[in-house]
Amino acid sequence: MFQWYAETLVRYLLVAAAIVGVMFLTYRGLRAAGVRREPATGFALIIPWFLGFLIWNLFPVAASLYLSLTDYNVLQSPNWVGLANYQQILGSDERFWASLRLTMAYSAITVPLGLALALLAATLLNQGVRGVGLWRTLYYLPAILPVFVTALLWRLLLLPTRSGLVNSATEPIWSLFGDSPPRWFLDPDTVLWGFVIMSFWGVFGANTVIMLAGLKNIPKDLYEAAEVDGAGLLPKFRHITIPQLTPTLFYLLVMGIIAGIQVFDQGLFVKVPQENFLNVYLYQQGFTFFHMGYASAIAWVMLVIILVLTLVVFRSSTAWVYYEGEVKR
Amino acid sequence: MQTRFTRLAAIVAAMSLAVTACGGTQSSSPPSGSSPGVSAPASGGTSQAPAEKVTFRLTTWAGEDEAKELQEIVLDKINASQAEFEIVHEAAPADYYTKIQTALAGGAGADFLWLSQEYVAGYASRGALLDLTELLPAIDAPTAKIDRYFPDVVNTTLYQEKVYGLPWISQPVVLYYNPKLFDAAGIAYPDDTWDWDMFATQAKALTTGDQYGFSANSWPPVHMFIWQAGGEVITPDLASSPIDSPEAIAGAEFYKSLIYNKSCCPTEDVLLEQGFSEMFKAGKVAMFMGGATDTFESADGVVLDIRAAVVPKGPKSRTTFAWTGSTVVNAKVANPDLAAKALVALTDGIQHWKIVSPLTDLATADVIKASFPEKWKPQKDQQVDAILAATKDMRSFNVVPRQQEWDDLFWREFQDLLYHDKGTAADLAKAVRPKLEALLK
Numbered sequence: 001m002f003q004w005y006a007e008t009l010v011r012y013l014l015v016a017a018a019i020v021g022v023m024f025l026t027y028r029g030l031r032a033a034g035v036r037r038e039p040a041t042g043f044a045l046i047i048p049w050f051l052g053f054l055i056w057n058l059f060p061v062a063a064s065l066y067l068s069l070t071d072y073n074v075l076q077s078p079n080w081v082g083l084a085n086y087q088q089i090l091g092s093d094e095r096f097w098a099s100l101r102l103t104m105a106y107s108a109i110t111v112p113l114g115l116a117l118a119l120l121a122a123t124l125l126n127q128g129v130r131g132v133g134l135w136r137t138l139y140y141l142p143a144i145l146p147v148f149v150t151a152l153l154w155r156l157l158l159l160p161t162r163s164g165l166v167n168s169a170t171e172p173i174w175s176l177f178g179d180s181p182p183r184w185f186l187d188p189d190t191v192l193w194g195f196v197i198m199s200f201w202g203v204f205g206a207n208t209v210i211m212l213a214g215l216k217n218i219p220k221d222l223y224e225a226a227e228v229d230g231a232g233l234l235p236k237f238r239h240i241t242i243p244q245l246t247p248t249l250f251y252l253l254v255m256g257i258i259a260g261i262q263v264f265d266q267g268l269f270v271k272v273p274q275e276n277f278l279n280v281y282l283y284q285q286g287f288t289f290f291h292m293g294y295a296s297a298i299a300w301v302m303l304v305i306i307l308v309l310t311l312v313v314f315r316s317s318t319a320w321v322y323y324e325g326e327v328k329r
Numbered sequence: 330m331q332t333r334f335t336r337l338a339a340i341v342a343a344m345s346l347a348v349t350a351c352g353g354t355q356s357s358s359p360p361s362g363s364s365p366g367v368s369a370p371a372s373g374g375t376s377q378a379p380a381e382k383v384t385f386r387l388t389t390w391a392g393e394d395e396a397k398e399l400q401e402i403v404l405d406k407i408n409a410s411q412a413e414f415e416i417v418h419e420a421a422p423a424d425y426y427t428k429i430q431t432a433l434a435g436g437a438g439a440d441f442l443w444l445s446q447e448y449v450a451g452y453a454s455r456g457a458l459l460d461l462t463e464l465l466p467a468i469d470a471p472t473a474k475i476d477r478y479f480p481d482v483v484n485t486t487l488y489q490e491k492v493y494g495l496p497w498i499s500q501p502v503v504l505y506y507n508p509k510l511f512d513a514a515g516i517a518y519p520d521d522t523w524d525w526d527m528f529a530t531q532a533k534a535l536t537t538g539d540q541y542g543f544s545a546n547s548w549p550p551v552h553m554f555i556w557q558a559g560g561e562v563i564t565p566d567l568a569s570s571p572i573d574s575p576e577a578i579a580g581a582e583f584y585k586s587l588i589y590n591k592s593c594c595p596t597e598d599v600l601l602e603q604g605f606s607e608m609f610k611a612g613k614v615a616m617f618m619g620g621a622t623d624t625f626e627s628a629d630g631v632v633l634d635i636r637a638a639v640v641p642k643g644p645k646s647r648t649t650f651a652w653t654g655s656t657v658v659n660a661k662v663a664n665p666d667l668a669a670k671a672l673v674a675l676t677d678g679i680q681h682w683k684i685v686s687p688l689t690d691l692a693t694a695d696v697i698k699a700s701f702p703e704k705w706k707p708q709k710d711q712q713v714d715a716i717l718a719a720t721k722d723m724r725s726f727n728v729v730p731r732q733q734e735w736d737d738l739f740w741r742e743f744q745d746l747l748y749h750d751k752g753t754a755a756d757l758a759k760a761v762r763p764k765l766e767a768l769l770k
Contacts, residue, residue: 074434075455161602186597273745287427289734290455 019048068296078293085297096298098275105192106277107260110199115252117200118207126215136209143206147265154198155270158184188274198266207252214248215241246321257309261302278302383414383664385671388439390425403678414671433457440662441672444494446485446653446725447732453488454730459658461492464669471690472677481724482687486655494657495672497679499687500620501651501723502549503637503715510535510615519616519638521718525583528641532593535615541595542615545588546605549618551744552726553650555580557643563727563769570765572743573758579644581747581754588748620652621685621716624705632704637712639719651723653687685720692720731768738764
C-alpha cells in the first residue's frame, strides 16, 4: 500500500515540477522575445490554467464535435459517417424527440414557476424579518444537498402508496373529487409533474437567496420617493421592485434555462416507465449502448438548443432588463 | 523581479502540489508496472511474490464483503501457489460497466474482467476481448475444456463460434417456498409434478388478506416462461426474435396472469411499499422464484425455514433461467498464453467458491454444500436437491452484440406495456418484433 502511495506521490511531484518548468520557460521565452517583466510574469502565471483549459476543456469539446461525425463505439477507432448521426437524430429517432419534449416541458414549467415562487419568498424575507440570516440559511440548505440525495428523497416522498408522504397527505383531497392520487413516477402521464415538484427543492432555495441579495441592493430612496407620492404596496412592487430586480431575474432565467435543459441526475436516479430527460438518453446512448458518436451528436444538438434559447433571452433583454445608468436610445 | 517571479512560481508549485495531492486521495492507483501482462514487482495484497512474477489485474463488481472473500478464498491461494504470475484485484462495485468501458477506451483496462452474460458478445464484437479459442485447449485442466461446461451456459461466452471467456457461475432459478404458510393452508408442498395450472391454482389458494401465494415484478424474467411454452425471444442462430409466435404469446400471457394480479400476487404499489424479497422474508408471500445462492433471514437475523423445489413445468418444458457470470481477458493483454493460464486458475478458484459451478463436474451436492458458510447450512442443505435438479433444465440468454438495446426495447415496448395493461401480448409482440429484429443485424 505504501509503495502505491509513494509512486503516486512521486507522480504528483513530477507534475508540479513540470508545471513550474513550463512557467519558467514561458517567462524566459517571453523575456527573450522582448516582453517586459511584468506582462511576462503574468503570462507565466496563467500558463497552468491556460494549459488546463486547453487539455481539459477545449480539447474534449473539439473531440466531441469530431466524434459526433463518426460511429465511435468507445472500444474501437471511430469511422467517419459525416452528418449521418445528426440526420438520424432529427429525422427518425423517436426517443430523441420524446426525451426532448419531456425536457422542454420540464424547463418551460420549472424555470418561470421557480422564479415566481423564489421572488415571493425573497420578498417576504425582505420585509424586515427578524433573524433573516437564519431564514436565508434554511432556504439555502436544500440547495447544497447532492442532487442524488434529493432525487432519492423525493422518490420516496412521491411513492404512490401509503408510504408516500405526498399521496398520504393529499389522499383526502383527491377523494373529495372521487379521484385517487397520482402514481407519479410509475405513470408516464405524471412523470413530468413528479420531476417538477422535485425541482423546487433545490432551485427554489438557491433562487430565493440570490433574489434576496438583489432586493437588498435596491436603493431605499426609490421607495421613499414613491411613498411621498402616495404609492401603495403593489405599485411600488410593480414599478420599483420588478424593474430594479430585472438584472437578477435575467441572470436566473438564463441559468435556469441552461440547468433545465441539462437536467440529468434526477432522471438517472429515478426510474421512469418510458422516456426520460434528454441528458439521460444521451448517457444511455453513449455508455449503455456504446454509441458514443451518436451521443456526442445529441450533445451538440442540445448545445444548439441551449444557445438559441439563451440568445433569444439575451436579445429580448434590451426590452425588459433595466440597468442603472443605461442610456436608452 | 526575478526573485519575485521565483517566489510566485514556488507558491504556484506548492498550490499545485496541494491540489493534486488532495485529488489523489480518491484514486489509489495501481502500480504503474502493472499494465496488462507486463512483468512488475508484486505489490498490494498479502503475498510477497518474487520480482519476476507477471502481475495481472482483475477488475470485478465485487462489494466489500465479496471482494474480501475473493481475496481470501481464491486469490491468495492462487498467488501463493503460482510461480509465474500473480493476480491483483481491483473492485469497482459502483458504475461498474461505465468504469470498465472508459478504462478500456483509455487503454487502462484490467487484464481480466467480470462480465454478466448479456455483455460478452457486445465486448467481443467490438474487439475488446482476447480470443481464447486456440489458447484454452493447450491448457491441461478441466476448467479449460469448453465441452465440460453446461452447453446452454457456456454459450454466453461464445461469439461467432469463438470463445471469449470462462463462466464461473450459473445460478438456476428455483422455486423457494415457506412451509409454514403451506401447512396453515393445508396445501401440499410444491414438487416436480407441479405445472403452470397447479402453480397458478395454488398461488391463488394461498392468497388471503395481506398474504399472497406468489410474487413477480418482472423478476423472474418473462423469457423463462416463453422458453417453457416452447417459444424463444432470440433464436439460437441469433437471426430472429419470434416473440409473436403462439408459444411465446402463451408464455407472456401466463406471466401477465400472475404479475401484479392481486388474486395471487402483490400489486405494484404493495411491492413498492413493502419490498419484493422482503415480503417473502416477512412471511407475506408463500412462493418466490430466486437464484440458487439466495439466502433468507428475518429482519432480526434469524435464518428462516425456507425450502426449495424446481420451478413448475410449462406446456413444453421446465426450462429455468440461469444467470451466468464470466471472466474475460482484455484483448490488449501482453502475454496471452500466460493470461489464459491465469484465467483458468482464477476460474477454477471461483468455481469452487460460487455456486452453481457451470462446470458439470463441479455441479454436485458436496461442492454446493461446501460453498456455504456455516450460518446458512441448515437452510441450504435442504435446498440442494432442488438446486441440483434445476441445473438439468437451466439455460442462459441467447445474447447478441446489441443486447442492451434489445433488452431496453423489449422492456419499453413489450414488457412494461403488457404488465400495465397497455395492450395484449399478441398485439404488442407483433408491433415490436420488427424493431427487435433490426437490432439483431
